[in-house]
Amino acid sequence: GDSVTQMEGPVTLSEEAFLTINCTYTATGYPSLFWYVQYPGEGLQLLLKATKADDKGSNKGFEATYRKETTSFHLEKGSVQVSDSAVYFCAPSNAGGTSYGKLTFGQGTILTVHP
């Protein structure tokens, strides 16, 4: 079945540091790829997505590029803020015709940014 491996956390950074959270996946077919963010006490929110190879998703200064050859979708941000402290989830969609948009989530990476 489909699976995803995320960089283990927690990740602790100082404000304005560069962030990378690695994500690799296995999937049959040609999935779309998503990053979600979860703030304390809330549900998951879509951060960005990419739907085909070499697409770059971006939002709020975060970026991730769909790398089909390495089956990766690493999340990056050039300068993190304290408000970026949250849990980040990588998720490929299942490409099968009967999956109806089902997502397989990674284990999540806790990010803490200090002032």
Add this chain to the structure above:
Amino acid sequence: DAGVIQSPRHEVTEMGQEVTLRCKPISGHNSLFWYRQTMMRGLELLIYFNNNVPIDDSGMPEDRFSAKMPNASFSTLKIQPSEPRDSAVYFCASSLGQKDSPLHFGNGTRLTVT
């Protein structure tokens, strides 16, 4: 857009009691998903529906768990009887059901079974 609405936000119950969690998806979305989140197991997909029909319930842990979607605007997840190991945050999410459709999550129900 009101988003996905879940109720209650918090539920505390005693072991053996029946628990019903409720979800109202975003209008127009045709896929609905129930996830469970715990520290130990992360996010687990329990069951999902498309056009109100259950598609895959292989993630439902035991027969004590059941889910229904009687119409396009309402779904329930029921646990009977509840056990302490069912304590978790339960999320409902909905989407347009396509490969590139993002899931929209509710704020979850935090269930505590004592």
